[in-house]
Amino acid sequence: MRGQDKSQTRKKVGAEQVSLSDAGQRLRIRAAWMYFIEGKTQSEIADTLGVGRVTIVRLLAEARRRGEVRITIDAPLVELTELERALECRFGIEQAFLAPVSDAGDDPTPAIAAAAGTFISQVMRPGMTVGTGWGRTLYTSLPHIHGRILDDVRVISLLGGIAQARRFNPAEFAWQFAELFGGDGYLLPAPALVDSPETRQALLERCGLAEVFAMADGLDMALLSVGGISRQTTTYRVGHLSEAERRSLIDAGAVGDLLYNFIDADGRVIDHPINARVISVDLPRLQKTPQRVLISGGRDKHAALTGALTLIAPTVLITDEVTARALLDG
Amino acid sequence: MRGQDKSQTRKKVGAEQVSLSDAGQRLRIRAAWMYFIEGKTQSEIADTLGVGRVTIVRLLAEARRRGEVRITIDAPLVELTELERALECRFGIEQAFLAPVSDAGDDPTPAIAAAAGTFISQVMRPGMTVGTGWGRTLYTSLPHIHGRILDDVRVISLLGGIAQARRFNPAEFAWQFAELFGGDGYLLPAPALVDSPETRQALLERCGLAEVFAMADGLDMALLSVGGISRQTTTYRVGHLSEAERRSLIDAGAVGDLLYNFIDADGRVIDHPINARVISVDLPRLQKTPQRVLISGGRDKHAALTGALTLIAPTVLITDEVTARALLDG
DNA sequence: CATTCGGATGAGCAAATGTTCTGACATGAC
DNA sequence: GTCATGTCAGAACATTTGCTCATCCGAATG
Numbered sequence: 001m002r003g004q005d006k007s008q009t010r011k012k013v014g015a016e017q018v019s020l021s022d023a024g025q026r027l028r029i030r031a032a033w034m035y036f037i038e039g040k041t042q043s044e045i046a047d048t049l050g051v052g053r054v055t056i057v058r059l060l061a062e063a064r065r066r067g068e069v070r071i072t073i074d075a076p077l078v079e080l081t082e083l084e085r086a087l088e089c090r091f092g093i094e095q096a097f098l099a100p101v102s103d104a105g106d107d108p109t110p111a112i113a114a115a116a117g118t119f120i121s122q123v124m125r126p127g128m129t130v131g132t133g134w135g136r137t138l139y140t141s142l143p144h145i146h147g148r149i150l151d152d153v154r155v156i157s158l159l160g161g162i163a164q165a166r167r168f169n170p171a172e173f174a175w176q177f178a179e180l181f182g183g184d185g186y187l188l189p190a191p192a193l194v195d196s197p198e199t200r201q202a203l204l205e206r207c208g209l210a211e212v213f214a215m216a217d218g219l220d221m222a223l224l225s226v227g228g229i230s231r232q233t234t235t236y237r238v239g240h241l242s243e244a245e246r247r248s249l250i251d252a253g254a255v256g257d258l259l260y261n262f263i264d265a266d267g268r269v270i271d272h273p274i275n276a277r278v279i280s281v282d283l284p285r286l287q288k289t290p291q292r293v294l295i296s297g298g299r300d301k302h303a304a305l306t307g308a309l310t311l312i313a314p315t316v317l318i319t320d321e322v323t324a325r326a327l328l329d330g
Numbered sequence: 331m332r333g334q335d336k337s338q339t340r341k342k343v344g345a346e347q348v349s350l351s352d353a354g355q356r357l358r359i360r361a362a363w364m365y366f367i368e369g370k371t372q373s374e375i376a377d378t379l380g381v382g383r384v385t386i387v388r389l390l391a392e393a394r395r396r397g398e399v400r401i402t403i404d405a406p407l408v409e410l411t412e413l414e415r416a417l418e419c420r421f422g423i424e425q426a427f428l429a430p431v432s433d434a435g436d437d438p439t440p441a442i443a444a445a446a447g448t449f450i451s452q453v454m455r456p457g458m459t460v461g462t463g464w465g466r467t468l469y470t471s472l473p474h475i476h477g478r479i480l481d482d483v484r485v486i487s488l489l490g491g492i493a494q495a496r497r498f499n500p501a502e503f504a505w506q507f508a509e510l511f512g513g514d515g516y517l518l519p520a521p522a523l524v525d526s527p528e529t530r531q532a533l534l535e536r537c538g539l540a541e542v543f544a545m546a547d548g549l550d551m552a553l554l555s556v557g558g559i560s561r562q563t564t565t566y567r568v569g570h571l572s573e574a575e576r577r578s579l580i581d582a583g584a585v586g587d588l589l590y591n592f593i594d595a596d597g598r599v600i601d602h603p604i605n606a607r608v609i610s611v612d613l614p615r616l617q618k619t620p621q622r623v624l625i626s627g628g629r630d631k632h633a634a635l636t637g638a639l640t641l642i643a644p645t646v647l648i649t650d651e652v653t654a655r656a657l658l659d660g
Numbered sequence: 661c662a663t664t665c666g667g668a669t670g671a672g673c674a675a676a677t678g679t680t681c682t683g684a685c686a687t688g689a690c
Numbered sequence: 691g692t693c694a695t696g697t698c699a700g701a702a703c704a705t706t707t708g709c710t711c712a713t714c715c716g717a718a719t720g
Contacts, residue, residue, distance in 0.1 A: 026411075029403065036401045041706065048424070052670055057708060068405040071366045073359065075398040081356075081363045094378070275396045371676065382700055387678060 031056050032063040083324045087317060090328060091309045097318040099297075108297045108320035109137050116295045116318045117144020120223070123291070124181055126151040129215070131158045131222040131281065133259050134173040135234050137295055138225055142173070145180050153183025156215050158222065158286075159259045160192035160279035162240065186212050190279045192260050193240045197276040209279065216281045221291035226308045227257045228300035245274060257306020258283060258311065265303045267310025283312060291315050297323035306330055340595045348420065361386050362393040413654045417647060424645040429627075431650050438627045438650035439467050446625045446648045447474020450553070453621070456481040456513055459545070461488045461552040461611065463589050464503040465564050467625055468555055472503070475510050486545050488552065488616075489589045490522035490609035492570065516542050520609045522590050523570045524627025528605035546611045551621035555639045557587045558630035575604060576651060587632020588613060588641065597640025613642060621645050627653040636660055 027049060034045045035056070042060070046053040063069050073081075080098045087096040097119055099111035120141065124130075132138065132155060155178035178185030190203050203209050225235045229250060236246060240260075252270045254262040258282040261269050269275070269283065286292060294314035296305055305319065305327060319327075357379060364370045364378070365386070372390070376383040393399050403411075410428045417426040427449055429441035450471065454460075462468065462485060485508035508515030520533050533539050557563045559580060570590075571579075582600045584592040589610040591599050599605070599613065616622060624644035626635055635649070635657060649657075 025405075026407070029405050029408055029411050030414070032403050032405075033408070033415060036403060037412075038415065041707095043706075053707090054670065054709090055668085058668090061708085063403075063405070066405075068403060070402045071405050072400045072402075073362050073366060073393075073398060074400050075355075075359050075393070075396075077363075078359055078363070082367075084360070085363060085368065180350070257556050373676075383676095384678085384700065385698085388698095391678085 020291075023212060027051070028059045028063050029068065031058060031059040031081075032069050035060055043205075071108055077314070080321060083321065083328070086328055087324055091316050091317070092313060093309075094315045095317075096324070097316070098324050099320045101320050101322055104322050108322060109140055112295060112318060112320050113137055113140035114144045116141040116223075116293075117146075120315070122148045123221070124150060124153070126153065127153040128152075128220045129156065129218055131156045131216050131219045131286070131289065132174045132177060133157075133159050133224045134161075135225045135227065135296075138173045138223060141295070142176055142180070145177070147180030147217055149182040153178065154186065154215070155181075155183055156186045156212060156219070157188045158216060158224075158281040160188045160190040160194075162192065169273040170242035186215065188212055188279060191240075192279055193274070194277050195277060200277055200279060203279060213281055213285075216285055217288065219286075219289040221293060222286050222289045223259060223292070223293050223295060224286075224308075224312065224314070225296040226301055226304040227260075228298070228304050229256050229262075230300040232300065248272070249274065255307055256301060258308050263304065263307040263311055265307050267307040269311070286312060288292070293318065295319070299323075299326075302326045333336065347414070353478040357381070358389045358393050359398065361389040362399050365390055366399055372454060387587050408585065410621060410651060413651065416658055417654055420532075421639045421647070422643060423503045423639075425647075426654070427646070427648040428654050429648075429650045431652055434652050439470055439653060441569040442625060442627045442648060442650050443467055443470035444474045446553075446623075447476075449623070449648060451476035453551070454480060454483070458482075458508070459484040459486065459548055461486045461546050461549045461616070461619065462504045462507060463487075463489050463552075463554045464491075465555045465557065465626075467627075468503045468553060471625070472506055472510070475507070477510030483508065483511040484516065484545070485505040485511075485513055486516045486542060486549070487518045488546060488554075488611040490518045490520040490524075492522065516545065518542055521570075522609055523604070524607050530607055530609060533609060543611055543615075546615055547618065549616075549619040551623060552616050553618045553623050553625060554588060554616075554638075554642065555624070555626040556631055556634040557590075558628070558634050559584055559586050559592075562630065565643065578602070579604065581609045585632060585637055588638050591639040593634065593641055595637045597637040598629070599641070616642055621649065625649070629653075629656075 030049065031045055032047070034040045035042065040048075042053050042056040046056045049056070051329055060069075077100065080100060084096040084098050087093055087098075097115045099108060099115040101108050101111055118135065121144075128150070130153070134157065153176045157174035161172075172187075175185040188209060190207070190209060194200050194203065204213070229246065230236070231246075233256075241249075249262050249270070249272060252262075252272045253264040254270050254272070255265045256263060260278040261280065261283055262272060262274065264270050267299065292312055292314040293316040294305070294308055294312065295318045296308075297319035299322075302323060308314075309317070309327070341362070361375055364375045365372065370378075372383050372386040373612045376386045379386070390399075395454055407430065410430060412429050414426040417423055417428075427445045429438060429439055429445040431438050446467065451474075458480070460483070464487070485504045487504035491502075499604075502517075505515040505517055514612065518539060520537070520539060523532065524530050534543070557575060561576075563586075579592050579600070579602060582602045583594040584593075584600050584602070586593060589606040591610060592602060592604065594600050622642055622644040623646040624638055624642065625648045627649035629652075632653060635653065638644070639657070641648070
């Protein structure tokens with residue numbers, strides 16, 4: 001609109017019109033200067049320049065529209081903030097936390113874990129019931145969590161454990177997490193992956209697991225991470241998945257898992273017989289959880305994260321800078 | 331205050347405190363980003379970040395105080411605006427107009443004249459009574475004045491004329507100026523400089539000049555310029571001033587003149603016999619004029635301008651970029 | 661010279677912003 | 691444990707800002 005005004009105005013005569021136009025620009029820059037640089041109020045400027053306050057409003061708006069006023073944020077980590085905001089807007093996340101990484105080739109897990117620990121420390125409140133998955137990232141975040149006694153905290157494992165004893169048992173995350181806040185931990189006393197659908201049904205129906213799952217309906221927060229499907233990923237390493245199964249899942253389109261529910265890059269749970277052998281909370285059930293926190297990052301999880309973002313629509317995403325860029329580019 | 335807070339806060343423990351401090355910074359940058367870059371309102375940001383709106387106010391103020399938010403005006407002529415504002419603040423001027431000069435060595439008179447013409451064109455209103463000096467700058471501004479018929483305009487010459495006929499008679503400025511607006515011009519039918527105090531008295535008291543001066547009490551605006559005291563200045567060139575007089579004035583401390591009232595750099599009218607022979611309005615009288623416009627520039631007038639700024643405290647100053655810098659530096 | 665039109669201007673209102681005061685909370689000292 | 695201390699968040703108010711509509715002015719036109 002203003003641009004049209006300009007051209008219409010300009011085709012008049014020469015000298016006076018030009019000078020009036022200059023005067024307009026002069027006034028605009030002057031108003032912008034006094035407002036943004038000197039910090040005067042619009043009323044003051046209006047009085048000084050001898051025009052109405054409304055005119056100042058218009059001049060300032062025009063100056064901003066023309067880009068004559070440039071506002072930049074100059075602070076450490078501001079690029080992270082920009083990325084975070086981009087993620088939030090793109091994926092409908094309430095809050096994204098990005099851990100800075102110094103070297104793009106590094107494993108981002110420690111950084112993500114630290115960020116996750118900080119976040120969890122701040123968000124925990126008395127009376128909370130938290131559901132958790134497990135994995136290396138979550139486990140690594142334990143030392144970063146500022147534990148303190150909070151009344152009535154309950155932590156529920158959303159996924160079965162592993163049989164194999166290991167030095168670091170990621171599956172114990174829920175337990176240790178509960179301890180940090182003096183709360184009760186509810187583990188799923190079962191493998192994440194059992195031999196057959198029948199075993200699964202038996203466990204669920206006749207061994208008390210259903211009760212634990214029922215508690216998942218009342219969760220205040222769920223802490224989840226995704227697994228990739230490469231050979232390095234926890235799922236594979238802890239021995240739950242054979243190479244044949246892995247291939248078969250990949251062939252079926254899987255790019256990773258969310259509580260051992262294998263998903264594709266579009267956020268769909270793939271159709272595969274292994275589903276009937278997994279002991280984990282239903283993903284649709286988690287949708288009712290008000291705070292869904294997705295904590296993951298790393299080169300081999302980009303596709304899985306993309307899917308997970310669609311599938312569970314997390315309210316909070318904690319990942320690293322490099323992964324964030326990949327998610328936004330993809 | 332905040333700095334003290336910081337130091338007091340920091341001396342607590344390590345990890346948590348650092349992370350809380352980081353969280354504060356994170357929140358601040360995030361608020362600044364959402365406010366200044368994304369243009370959200372403070373309420374929206376408060377809701378998104380889960381804090382009170384007042385906190386956002388504080389975060390934004392803190393970010394600005396720390397200089398994390400940088401606002402720059404990026405437009406042509408913005409440096410001029412900055413200079414103008416500096417002049418206004420330093421010398422208590424309502425409005426300074428600076429003409430841009432391409433080459434610092436050039437004579438700035440044409441540029442100043444153009445700016446003066448634009449200003450005068452805009453400021454003229456029906457019913458105005460304007461007092462004027464004369465000089466090359468004012469005369470040169472005539473072609474830049476957008477003349478139009480305004481009711482009841484009166485233009486009064488504040489200074490006597492020159493005897494010598496010249497191709498361009500600067501002393502006729504008042505007359506030509508009045509014509510541009512269809513108003514009445516009142517020239518002082520007398521030389522600016524007469525031979526003796528007695529002649530001056532005779533003219534004032536018995537030749538009707540006093541009446542013209544009396545009109546100067548009701549001026550709405552005075553257009554003034556200063557003269558330097560170099561050999562090139564109008565005062566000297568039109569033959570009013572002999573070389574001996576010029577020397578004598580310089581010895582007495584004169585750096586230039588304002589309506590042939592010779593002044594020093596501190597803005598005092600110097601004590602000199604020539605004063606008793608000048609036919610001009612008293613400078614103190616001009617102080618009552620609501621709009622005092624000082625129009626001058628050029629290398630040889632810096633000192634005179636400095637004095638004039640003090641002496642008549644103009645409400646409007648029209649000069650050039652180079653002179654402006656000199657005034658601010660001096 | 662009257663007319664008409666576009667753009668600029670000012671009053672009044674609604675929204676946003678800034679400030680001040682009060683109370684809650686955490687912390688450290690006794 | 692109690693108390694002083696200082697920090698921080700929130701309610702209420704004052705100010706500033708943004709917007710809309712009615713109006714006015716000036717320029718182009720017939």
